[in-house]
Amino acid sequence: MYQTLTNHLREALAGHIREKYGVEIAIVLERPPKIEMGEAASPVCFELAKRLKKPPRLIAQEIANGLGPVEGIAKVEVAGGGYLNAYFDRAGFWTNAMAEAKAGKENGQRRDTPTGSGQVPNAELRREGRETPSVGKQGKVIVEHTSINPNKAAHIGHVRNAVLGDTMVRVLRHAGNRVQIQNYIDNTGVQVADVVIGFLQMEQRTPIGVKMMAMEPKFDYYCWDLYAKATHFFAEDKARAEKLRGTTLKAIEEGKGEDAEVAQVVADAIVGSHLRTMARLGIYYDLLARESEILHLKFWDRAFEMLKKSGAIQLATSGKMAGCWILPWEEEKKEASKTNAEAAENAEGAEKSEDEENTQDKIIVRSNGTVTYVGKDIAYQLWKFGLLGKDFHYRKWPNASEGETVWATTSGKNDPTAPHFGEAATCVYNVIDARQAYLQKVVAAGLRALGHGEAAERSIHLSYEIVALTPRCAAEMGYELTPEEAKKPYVEVSGRKGFGVKADDLLDQLEAATIAEVQQRHPNMSAEEQRRTAHAIAVGALRFFLLKFTRTSIIAFDFKDALSFEGETGPYCQYAVVRIRGIRRKGVEAGATSVEVTKESAGALLSGAEGDGLWELLVAAGSLDYAVDAAIGTQEPAFVAKYAFQLAQAFNNFYHKHHILSEGDEQKRAFLLRLTELVEAQLVRALGLMGIEAPEKM
């Protein structure tokens, strides 16, 4: 609603200015500090003043007088030194919001059901049919997230990744995009190798023995500890570590022998654990893309050919990188158009010169012929954009959680009923932490060097900062702080050291805390409903907590904050919905009314200083599209969290000012009820975009 209106205004202003002054100018709109100043304001006349050499206020006056009617805008006034303040047509906004709510109810009802990711495609089709006339024309979007090394339990940092990615998916789908969710499984990497060595060498287990263990429920926890032990074991003797890792890694990559067998057992079992953990948070995937297939289906070989043929990578013949294939690193600024030949020349020049100039070059293939992670990632990224000329084979993942279908890549037989995962994406989001920014740039540079500048532009590194622990939290977890660490604002977690807050432990704690509270408040609720409610609150608290920070902010995790249910939290937002539902339930027996609110009475109720409070809530409810646009435009899901909180806050304020069911005037009572229902629908929708369910009671 809000965004639609301001877009009208933007166009109208731009058009008018073009016509009247012959100036092409982008219209900046902001939200005025107070509702009495209107709903949208533009400082554009200050900019025009410079170009037209006229006082801004005078220009503003001319525009305000000459603009003419704009759909949905009641009036445009001059304010301050030359602002243009736009006032919405309040009654019109109301009737539109009501009409939209009605339409949304029929089309989007199942959209926000918590566990029904299977329903998403249907809801999405309906949505596309309604909102985008060009059904199917829009390209596919890929969001890759989670991508945890399958060698240990998931921790809080992994959850931030998954929650960010999942929220982005929901927001993009809400905006009408066709989104495919991928989870990259590095099942042939060093981290898995380390755990394999832990089982076979350190613990002297047999493959069968490991297979048995892998069926136990807390296998991921076992591996968590084993991985830490293995890291310690390697640190004791570096030469031994290098040798063991080398042979194990090679065996895993080739898929031969006990090492490879155990690696697959471990990776598959841990992936299962991760899927179960994420399912607790309502996070699901379409495809598990496995690194083993990148190798076995020769994705890398193909990419290697392409890179060599185009001259994108060079074989270093001297210096410390001799024998390696390297991707020359250049400042990519405006050199995207530079030809490969030129790039090659530069690379050769660099190769012969000082070490310093070489340090930025990235090794893609080692002198022993094995490919680095970046190389594999370039191949994978090429495939995502349909530029590799190869596709995976697919099969259903055997251990998907109940009622879910997850597909996985395979080098075995292809299941012909698999969705067309190989369809080229028009845009790819990779949710990866900020420490890997350089690597992501290298991948993009690789695409660019192959002449795929467009794809490089559309490879979005959805970067986010790590989750660390507050020193107090670290101490609580039994971690011994050095004096310097105790003074710092946070302590970094380390999977290698086995230090961190495991996702399942955190969820257990949250659920334990919420169930106690729910039992106390609702002793008569069935145990099953108590459990479901507590779960919804726990998930709401955690997901909101991880989303309320912007991506560039390091989160210093603390149980106290994450377990908080007051103030700017998920449960606060859920509580607003619960209150509304309480009113609705109560309303059935007393005071409710189905009387149609006339446009006139809505207009009257919303007008004047008296109506400002109600109007403010109505505008807040109608601004979801604004928040969604901001979230997509800046790739910042935190906007949705802000929106939900502000709407909940506005509602709570309204709730204390107005007594709805006992309102004597029937038109007003009906109006307050409809407004309340609108808030509920919008808030439920916003929470749904964050994967947060609003319970009936809490």
Added chain:
RNA sequence: GCGCCUGUAGCUCAGCUGGAUAGAGCGCUGGUCUCCGGAACCAGAGGUCGGGCGUUCGAAUCGCCCCAGGCGCGCCA
């Protein structure tokens, strides 16, 4: 050394395509509570927006230089 990120109220953070008295949560102080559920609401105290220079009618926001912190720069991923 080079590159990226961060520095805003006691604490944790929004705001940063330049614009109207710098916002929120927590904490603190005081109030609301015969109620549609207090996981709530209202009010108050609290800020040299790290520092300096510059651009501009206008800078928390843009540029440059410092200061402080973090991360990255490996034939690991």
